[in-house]
Every structure is written in structure tokens, then in C-alpha cells.
Amino acid sequence: MASEKPLPAETLTITEVADSTGLSPDTLRYYEKAGLISPIDRTAGGRRRYATTDLAWIEFLLRLRDTGMSIADMQHFAELRRAGTATVPDRLALLRDHRIRLDERIAHLQANGHALDDKIRHYEHLLGDA
Amino acid sequence: MASEKPLPAETLTITEVADSTGLSPDTLRYYEKAGLISPIDRTAGGRRRYATTDLAWIEFLLRLRDTGMSIADMQHFAELRRAGTATVPDRLALLRDHRIRLDERIAHLQANGHALDDKIRHYEHLLGDA
DNA sequence: GCTTGCGTTGGAGTGCGCTCCAACTCCTAC
């Protein structure tokens, strides 16, 4: 009853995933241990083989991370995902909320950017510079 | 020769500055120790009295921090400031550079925001939701 | 003068997000 799948050719080693995502192998293992990524399929020898769906999920995680979501919140989201489609409304609500806070952050950054522009102009004026 | 200035009325205690900036008194002392803020005037009893110019500088620091500048880089900027007007060109160059990287970050956040919008639409579609 | 509370210091501790390490196994090429 060996369930030895033929391991579809589109399978990636940890370094391949690392290279393609910009994460280090250590960070990939850390994310998996933390439950951000569900346990990755292994070869007979115990080595991780990432499926392209795993890769897509990691890229989504990176988007959440890069927009300021904490590990703890990503853990929560990943749990909901593992719990199945019944949690889609929850996940949608979380994403919408995150999206709103992202726009607020962007607006805040832009306002600060304008203040920096003023400061830059002030310095330029001091120098008679263009 | 006592240089006991009358301490212009527009002088603030550490908690007043904390309340007005949102920083904690501990953080204000930490910033001063770290050299982000030059030594603040003291009362006879050794208590800090912040001038409004100190407040303005702290608010500027917060703008740098909120736009992603590290403590180390703010230390550098503060050093240049203490070194006098000869460093204005350097400071201008740093600010311009920081400004450019800020715009890059904003663009990146916006791109990620659009990707999140796609994901949100995907979930909405799953639900037949508006 | 005494209490209450704000402020001071140096230094230790915290939370986050990794990052590194030792000791080991596995896989490939020769």
C-alpha cells in the first residue's frame, strides 16, 4: 500500500523555493514550523518537495508580510485556510480589513513624504540650489 | 556669572513632550542617550525642559522613523546636524535619497494592494457576494 | 516636615522576525 506518488515534475527543492521567493531556506523552515505553511510533502529521504501550489501560497504570504501583517496574524489566516472553505467569509473580512489599513498606511506615508519634500525645499533654499 | 536663563515659558516637561509626540518618556530618554536628540536643557534639579525647537526636531525625527529610517541612520543625520551648516549638502543628499526610497516603497505597497484586491475579488466571487 | 508623585540613572529584559549552529542524514558523481 505504498502511496508513493510519482511526485509531479513541477516539484521544487527548498533552495529552489528560496531562490524564487527571496526567502532563505531557514526562513522557509521557520514559516513551516510556525504554521504559516502547512507541512510540505517529503521525499523518501525526508526532504521537502514544494508543489507549485505551495509556492503560490508562499508568495501570497509575502504579500501579506510586505504590507505589514505580523507573523501572528498570518498564522491566524493560515489556520482559517486549513479549516476549509467554511472560513472563506472570515478570511474575506480579514483581507478587507487589512486592505483598509494598508490604504491608511499609504496615505500616511504620502503625507510624510510631502512633509519631507518641504524639508528638502527648505534645504535647497538654504543652498540657493536647484 | 550664573547663566540662569529665565527658562522661556514655552518649555515642556518630558511627559508633556511624550503626550504631544506619542513617544513614551522612556523612549525620549533613549533617543537622547542614543544621540538622536542633543542633550536637553535641565532645571536646577536636573529635570529636562524641552524647548519648542526640541519638539520640532523630535517631530521631524518621527517623520523619518515613520517613513522607515533606522535609528542608526537617524543618528547619522543628527550628527550632521550638530556639525553645523557645512553639512547641509550632505543632509540634503540623504533626505533626497530617503525620499526616493520612500516613493519606491509606496509604489510597492500599492502594487501589493492591487494584488490583495484581486484576492479579495476572488473570495467575493467564491461567495457570490457583492 | 511629610507625603505623594514626577523625574532621574544605569542596566536588564522583551518581542519580533529571523539567522546560525552542530550533529547528523541523504543523494550524486566518480
Added chain:
DNA sequence: GTAGGAGTTGGAGCGCACTCCAACGCAAGC
């Protein structure tokens, strides 16, 4: 079969930006 490199684990360590603490000093009201 052997050498070299890639991958595995649990756990320790790190850098950043604070945050907290104990022990003390000073100030204002009663």
C-alpha cells in the same frame, strides 16, 4: 565505496527598537 554537497533537526543567538525596573532625588500641597 567514498567524497562532497545539499538537506534535516532542535535549539541557541542576534539585531532592532524599545520597555521596564530598582533605587534614588526633587517639588508641591497640606
